[in-house]
Amino acid sequence: MTELLSFEKSRPNAHGPRLPDADVDGPGSADLLPSDQRRANPPGLPRLSEPEIMRHYGRLASLNYSISEQFYPLGSCTMKYNPVANEVAAALPGFTDLHPYQDEDSVQGALSLMWRLEQALCAVVGVERVTLQPAAGAHGEWTALRMIQAFHRSRGESRTEVLVPDSAHGTNPASAALSGFHVVEVKSGADGRISLADLESKLSPSVAALMLTNPNTLGLFEREILDVAELVHATGAKLYYDGANLNAFMGICRPGDMGFDAVHMNLHKTFTTPHGGGGPGAGPVGVKADLVPFLPTPTVERLNGHLKLDFKRPQSIGRVRSFYGNFGMLVRAYTYILAMGGDGLTQASLDAVLSANYLRNEVKDVLDMPHDGACMHEFVASARNLAPHGIKALDVAKGLLERDFYAPTIYFPLVVPEAIMVEPTETESKATLDAFATAIKEIVKQAVEDPQSLHEAPHGLPVGRLDEVATARQINAYLQGQSEDPVLRWKPAS
Amino acid sequence: MLAAIGVGSMDDLLVDIPSSLRLESLALPAGLSEFETMAQVESLAARNRIFADRLTFRGGGVYRRFIPAAVAAVTSKPEFYTAYTPYQPEASQGTLQAIYEFQTLIAELTALDVANASMYDGATAVAEAAMMAHIHTGRNEVLVAGYLHPEYLEVLRAFSEGRGIKVRKGVEANSKTAAVIFQQPDFLGLLVDARGLTESAHKAGALAIACVDPISLAILAPPGEYGADIAAGEGQQLGLSLSYGGPHVGFIACSKELVRRLPGRLIGTSHDAAGRRGFVLTLTAREQHIRRERATSNICTNHSLCALAASVYMTYMGAEGLRQIAEVSFKRAHALADRLSKLPGWEMAFPDRQFLYEFPIRVPKGPALNRRLARKGILGGLDVHRWFRELKGVQTFTCTEVNDARALDELVEAVAG
Numbered sequence: 076m077t078e079l080l081s082f083e084k085s086r087p088n089a090h091g092p093r094l095p096d097a098d099v100d101g102p103g104s105a106d107l108l109p110s111d112q113r114r115a116n117p118p119g120l121p122r123l124s125e126p127e128i129m130r131h132y133g134r135l136a137s138l139n140y141s142i143s144e145q146f147y148p149l150g151s152c153t154m155k156y157n158p159v160a161n162e163v164a165a166a167l168p169g170f171t172d173l174h175p176y177q178d179e180d181s182v183q184g185a186l187s188l189m190w191r192l193e194q195a196l197c198a199v200v201g202v203e204r205v206t207l208q209p210a211a212g213a214h215g216e217w218t219a220l221r222m223i224q225a226f227h228r229s230r231g232e233s234r235t236e237v238l239v240p241d242s243a244h245g246t247n248p249a250s251a252a253l254s255g256f257h258v259v260e261v262k263s264g265a266d267g268r269i270s271l272a273d274l275e276s277k278l279s280p281s282v283a284a285l286m287l288t289n290p291n292t293l294g295l296f297e298r299e300i301l302d303v304a305e306l307v308h309a310t311g312a313k314l315y316y317d318g319a320n321l322n323a324f325m326g327i328c329r330p331g332d333m334g335f336d337a338v339h340m341n342l343h344k345t346f347t348t349p350h351g352g353g354g355p356g357a358g359p360v361g362v363k364a365d366l367v368p369f370l371p372t373p374t375v376e377r378l379n380g381h382l383k384l385d386f387k388r389p390q391s392i393g394r395v396r397s398f399y400g401n402f403g404m405l406v407r408a409y410t411y412i413l414a415m416g417g418d419g420l421t422q423a424s425l426d427a428v429l430s431a432n433y434l435r436n437e438v439k440d441v442l443d444m445p446h447d448g449a450c451m452h453e454f455v456a457s458a459r460n461l462a463p464h465g466i467k468a469l470d471v472a473k474g475l476l477e478r479d480f481y482a483p484t485i486y487f488p489l490v491v492p493e494a495i496m497v498e499p500t501e502t503e504s505k506a507t508l509d510a511f512a513t514a515i516k517e518i519v520k521q522a523v524e525d526p527q528s529l530h531e532a533p534h535g536l537p538v539g540r541l542d543e544v545a546t547a548r549q550i551n552a553y554l555q556g557q558s559e560d561p562v563l564r565w566k567p568a569s
Numbered sequence: 570m571l572a573a574i575g576v577g578s579m580d581d582l583l584v585d586i587p588s589s590l591r592l593e594s595l596a597l598p599a600g601l602s603e604f605e606t607m608a609q610v611e612s613l614a615a616r617n618r619i620f621a622d623r624l625t626f627r628g629g630g631v632y633r634r635f636i637p638a639a640v641a642a643v644t645s646k647p648e649f650y651t652a653y654t655p656y657q658p659e660a661s662q663g664t665l666q667a668i669y670e671f672q673t674l675i676a677e678l679t680a681l682d683v684a685n686a687s688m689y690d691g692a693t694a695v696a697e698a699a700m701m702a703h704i705h706t707g708r709n710e711v712l713v714a715g716y717l718h719p720e721y722l723e724v725l726r727a728f729s730e731g732r733g734i735k736v737r738k739g740v741e742a743n744s745k746t747a748a749v750i751f752q753q754p755d756f757l758g759l760l761v762d763a764r765g766l767t768e769s770a771h772k773a774g775a776l777a778i779a780c781v782d783p784i785s786l787a788i789l790a791p792p793g794e795y796g797a798d799i800a801a802g803e804g805q806q807l808g809l810s811l812s813y814g815g816p817h818v819g820f821i822a823c824s825k826e827l828v829r830r831l832p833g834r835l836i837g838t839s840h841d842a843a844g845r846r847g848f849v850l851t852l853t854a855r856e857q858h859i860r861r862e863r864a865t866s867n868i869c870t871n872h873s874l875c876a877l878a879a880s881v882y883m884t885y886m887g888a889e890g891l892r893q894i895a896e897v898s899f900k901r902a903h904a905l906a907d908r909l910s911k912l913p914g915w916e917m918a919f920p921d922r923q924f925l926y927e928f929p930i931r932v933p934k935g936p937a938l939n940r941r942l943a944r945k946g947i948l949g950g951l952d953v954h955r956w957f958r959e960l961k962g963v964q965t966f967t968c969t970e971v972n973d974a975r976a977l978d979e980l981v982e983a984v985a986g
Contacts, residue, residue, distance in 0.1 A: 077662070077845055081670055081884050092637065092885060094893045097900035098974040101907060104788045104899045108923060112760060114790050117888045118677040128639055128884055132667070136648035139663035143647030149656075157651050160603050165812075166641075169614025175814030176629050176951055177618070181943070184616030185813050198596045210689035210815070211870035213857065221731055249857035249867035253700075254731035258862040296585035326595035328586050343870065351874030352664035353654035353834065355689070355816035358870075371727075392730075394723035397630060397692040397803075398814025410610050416600030425579055432582050433570045449582045476660050481653075487858070505570060531842075536659040539841035546839040546851045554828055562837040563683045563828070563851070564673040 076537050078134045082565045085121035092125070119567070138537045139352070140481045146507050148434075150453045150484035150496025151244065151292060153322045153344035160414065161347060161407035170406050175398040179383050185402065186382035189375045192409045193359075199420065200321070200338045201331025202361030207400040208371045212319060214395065215339030215358030216250035216286070221392045222362060222369040223284045223313045223337060224254055229369075229390060234283035234312070240269050242293060242488040244319060247286045256283060263490050267293040267446040271302060278310045288317035289333065290451035292488040292496070294431065296323075304334025313337060313366075318358075321345045322500070323428060323452035326421025336363045346408035357404040371395045426501035427452040430508060434499050437512035441519040445491050453498035455491050466522040468493040470529045473540065474518040477533035480511055620948035623976040626905075628927045628967030629756070629951045630691065630718050631814060632806050634784075634894070635970055636882070640808040643881045650874055654834075658849045665848035668873060669836045671880040678786045678883070679800040680793025681822040686834035687876040688819030688868070691803025692721040695750060695780050696728035697866055698801040698821055701830040702748035702776040703734055704865065710735040710745045714766055716755040717780065719956035725750070740766065742773035748799075752780040753789065757953065757965055758927025759919055764795040771796070776827075783807055783820075783879075785925055787891035788899070792822075799823045808882030809875055818875035829855060832866030894970050898926035901977060902968035906930065908981050909966070918963045927967040929953065935964050938984065945983045 104113070123131070140147070147154035165171070173185055193205045209215035220237065227234045237251035240261045248258040259277050264270040268291065278285075285307050289297045297303065307314045316335035322345045330338045342348045343356030350356070362370065372391045373384035384399075415423065428451055435444070435454040442456040458468040472482035472495075484496040499508055521529050533539065552558035560566070576582060583591075601609070625633045644650060648663060655661030655668075668686045675684035688694040699711045711734060713722060722736075729736050734747070742749050749770035753763045767777035776798040781791070784806045792800040805817035823831060829852070837851035857864040886894065906928050910917050914933035932938055935952050942949040950964030957963075968977070 077847070078666065080666070080673075082673065089887075091887050091890050094635075094890060095897060095970055095973070097897045097904075099901050099904035099977065101900055101904045103896055104925070107903070108760075108788070111764060112790055112923070114786065114788055115794055116680075117892070118680070118786065118791070120674060120677060120886075120888045120891070121884055122887045122889075123884060125637075125639060125885065128881065129642065131884075132643040132646070132881060135663040135667050136643075136646040137663065138661075138666070139648040139652045140657070140660035141648045142651035145660075147653065149653055152653055154653055160607060162645070162650075164607065164610045167611065167614040168619055169611075169617045171810040171812050172619045172622070172633075173617050173813040174620070174625065174627055174633075174811050174948060175631055176627055177620075177948065178939070178943070181618035182813065184613040187616065188610075188613045195597055210693070210872075211868070213867040213869045214689065214693075217731075217867055221727065224731065245856075245858035245861050245864070246867050246869050248862035249860075249864040252862040252864070253728075253867050255733055296583075298585045298587070301587060301589075324586070326592060327583065328590040328592055332590055332592075341870075349650045349874075350653045350870075351650050351872075352652045352661075352668075352877065353686070353873035354870040355818075355872045355875055356870045357816075393727040394692070394720055395727055396724060396815075397690050397718070397720040400814075401689075401816040402813040403816050406610070410606060412597070413609055414601055414603065414606040417595035417597030419600035420597070421595055428582055429570055429579065432574050432576075436574045449576075449584065451585075472657065473659070476657060481660060482657050484656075533659050537662045538659055538845050538847035539843060541658050541839040541841050541847045541849050543839060543849050543851065546837045546849055550828075550837060550852060554825060561683060561825075563835055564669070564676045 080565050081121040081123060081131055084123060084127060084131065087122060089122045090124045091122065145479060145481050146503060146511055147481040148483050148497045148499050149481065150498040151319050153498060153500060155347060155500035156502035157347050157349040158411060161410045164410040165403045165406040183382055186375050188409050189405060190377055190382055192405055193375065195412045196340060196359055196361060199325055200340065200361050201329030202338055203364045204367050204370060205359050205361040206370045207359045207405055208395050209358040209360060210396055210401050211354060211356045212339060212341045212358045213246040213250055215360045216246055216317065217253055218371060218395045219315055219337040219339055219360045220250055220254040220284065222366050225369040225392050226366055227283055234281055236282045238277055238282055238285040240287065242291055242490045243286060244292065244317060247317060267295050268297050269303060271299060274303065275306060278306060280310060282310060282312045284313040284315045286315045286317060288320050290320050290323050293446055293455045294450035294453040295446060296451055300333045319344060320452065323424060325424040326417060327424055337366055342404050342408040347411045348404045348407040355401050355404060357401045423501045430499040430501060430503060434497060434508050434512060438515045441516050442495065453496060455488065456495045457491050458493040458495055461522045464522045464526045466526055466529060468495050471495060471518055473532040474521065474529050475514060476536060478514040480514060621946060622971040623973055624946050625948045626966045626972065626980060627948045627951045629965065630803060631811055632967060632969055633971050634806050636808050636810065637885045639885050640878050640881045644874055644878045649877060655850060658847060662847060664873065665836050667877050667880055669848050671876045672836060674880055674883045675820045675822050678783055678791065679781065679822040680791040681800055682825040683828050684820060684822035685831045686836055687871045687873060688821060688833060689872055690815060690817050690819045692724035694801035694819030694821050695721045696725045697832045698778045698799045699725055699748055699750060700728060701799060701827060702778060705827060705830050706747045706776065708745055708747035709733065710737055710747060712742055712746050712749045713738050714740045714749055714751040715761050716757050717750060717752045718756045742770050742775045744773065746773050746775040748776040748778045750778045750780065754782060754785060754925050757929040758924045759922040760924065767795050767797050784891060784895050787895040798827060804879045807879035809878055816872060816875055818872040818879055830865055833868040833871050897970045898968055901972055902926040902928060905966060905968050905977050912984060926969060927965050929963050929965050931962050932964050935962060942983055947980055947983055
């Protein structure tokens with residue numbers, strides 16, 4: 076099944092919405108605005124009636140896999156269940172109808188929620204303060220690096236390099252580059268963990284920070300984290316924590332205690348705000364005391380029970396977005412933390428680790444496991460054992476789609492060939508994990524017995540595999556003036 | 570499950586964590602039932618003062634507008650809000666097609682060639698647009714002309730500082746200028762000479778970046794019509810609630826020449842082996858997960874669900890609906906400006922400048938006035954002096970389709986009384 080575009084369904088005589096009249100006397104835009112300020116041609120928006128619109132989006136919704144209907148074991152993305160109470164909380168008019176430029180006296184509930192959320196996040200990751208302003212994880216990474224940069228500059232030091240492990244998320248080097256840093260890669264050892272020897276060889280007085288996630292993207296805890304922290308701090312550099320994998324150890328240990336100076340968190344991963352098909356999320360950043368002066372403005376401060384926004388922070392890196400962050404997501408995350416409590420968050424992480432290890436064990440005999448021993452909240456397998464049959468990680472992923480599972484993250488981390496990165500999360504039952512393991516085993520069997528059918532997977536979905544190469548080629552043709560079809564948008568047939 | 574794994578306890582799975590790091594417990598209160606949780610959250614919501622939409626005259630980048638019920642009905646579908654970034658296209662056609670429609674709607678509204686799949690907000694959209702210009706021209710300075718939203722300017726400075734780009738205020742572009750950035754209408758609500766600014770940017774070999782209000786484009790000349798290279802802006806007015814400032818949605822549209830400089834996701838059409846049309850993430854070689862430190866931006870998670878809300882809104886309204894909304898807002902704002910400026914001590918701050926539905930006016934004793942209005946349930950104008958020294962005593966007032974004629978009377982009576 077596919078669905079026509081709203082533009083293709085547009086009817087010139089469809090009933091548009093009934094809207095209010097101005098009900099005031101006076102001039103209209105045509106009376107006052109000179110013609111060169113006025114729009115010459117109306118925008119080509121579709122024209123549909125409300126029932127047509129509702130059916131259109133209803134049908135589009137049915138083309139998606141989602142947490143609400145499928146297991147979504149997307150490694151590094153922590154696709155856990157999004158409690159519906161979060162949505163009810165965020166939709167309270169006391170939050171949705173609040174203007175960001177209202178006086179402080181009239182927004183004490185909102186500021187209190189932000190204050191309490193900050194305190195809770197400080198407790199979870201072990202830091203002094205948290206800014207709630209960044210809109211997403213990558214935005215948080217960049218915010219943290221800007222603070223670290225400002226810290227070094229305040230001491231008269233010009234540190235120009237940021238170290239990033241080869242297994243890091245792509246956002247890490249991109250965020251470092253966006254802050255004006257030169258990125259230096261640190262190698263993983265054979266055991267999948269950061270190589271202390273390689274780290275040592277790359278540390279120097281020019282290094283501003285090491286960006287690390289722990290457990291790393293292979294799902295392995297960096298056992299030597301305390302040594303890493305000591306090495307980094309000895310050179311005056313800061314240690315940055317990529318919070319993508321925070322779901323592994325809430326209540327078990329804390330990045331602050333490991334020696335991390337700045338920590339970002341993805342509220343849309345660990346704290347159950349929904350992913351929304353790619354956002355909005357929220358990427359708060361926690362920092363230790365010596366980075367606090369550099370936090371973005373404003374911060375929320377409490378004075379004699381009254382909450383206020385503090386804009387007067389002379390060493391601040393400034394604002395990283397408008398207003399105070401993705402407030403609606405903060406409401407959801409706070410609701411989740413209240414409901415879970417310290418005990419519930421701890422149990423969530425324990426269950427996430429248990430699920431990952433259980434699932435890893437169930438599939439370890441049919442897929443290649445590049446690293447031995449226990450994993451944390453996720454594990455990385457490899458499909459390279461299927462190479463003799465011409466089967467790749469991509470084929471395994473499509474085979475899973477065909478069996479009504481969303482696919483794991485594939486081809487990441489880059490240090491494992493044919494990587495299949497699985498993060499089951501704590502909100503899946505053993506029955507679901509078993510069904511997924513069974514599907515993997517079936518696919519491996521299919522890879523041996525009938526690889527061609529797997530190359531053609533997925534069957535039975537709205538579309539089969541799409542020709543992405545042809546798409547890129549057509550865009551090139553458009554950009555080079557060889558084609559009229561922009562590919563990146565709809566245009567009426569001329 | 571432990572037995573299946575072959576271990577005796579959870580501690581056996583956590584052996585890699587040094588014992589000195591293990592926590593006794595998390596220093597947070599114990600969990601609550603849903604009922605208790607909601608009671609606590611509701612009590613926080615109740616400590617916020619909510620002003621009726623019809624009596625809200627404050628804007629400043631976030632506006633009260635009518636939101637059709639269709640918007641929430643679509644965005645609250647779990648198939649949309651609980652999906653991830655559409656990495657597996659076969660299982661994500663709903664999101665992919667909806668965002669492809671968003672790209673088309675924004676491109677139509679701005680009259681530019683291509684739009685991306687959304688940014689965090691208007692501020693980061695403008696900052697990313699400036700980075701595009703920096704990469705494209707190889708120049709290290711951006712020029713901000715006139716009253717750009719002060720928070721956008723702050724974010725632009727934060728983005729620029731890291732990359733060593735200089736942000737200068739003024740209109741005189743030169744050979745170092747990567748882009749001239751202007752807001753239309755500006756932060757105060759006033760129209761600027763977008764055409765003239767675009768021409769002068771081009772004369773200096775710089776790009777023109779227009780920060781635009783999407784509703785305004787139903788009646789105002791869009792960036793594509795006056796030759797601007799990039800349009801960036803905030804989409805909150807397209808069906809998103811105030812929510813104390815977020816989440817909302819930023820957008821960027823650009824001319825064909827700049828497509829490869831675009832930050833973030835782009836969705837294009839494709840087809841499968843059976844010839845069926847489908848939609849895929851494309852031109853990913855610009856992005857962080859492929860190009861890492863050489864990516865055009867670090868953005869990964871964007872504001873997809875807010876872009877969906879905006880798409881539903883734009884589709885619901887259509888070009889004619891948007892025009893009516895803009896026109897009603899225009900007429901009411903002009904009627905209000907006319908009445909307020911006749912009050913003793915009140916005068917338009919820029920009487921010779923045109924505006925749409927937000928305008929700056931000099932008011933006597935602004936802070937006291939706002940307290941008085943608040944007692945009558947009215948959220949009055951925005952004091953802009955806190956950002957601009959030269960605008961002492963100036964407030965901006967906004968009117969939209971939700972401020973009915975009777976609400977205007979109530980405001981004027983409250984001010985006079």
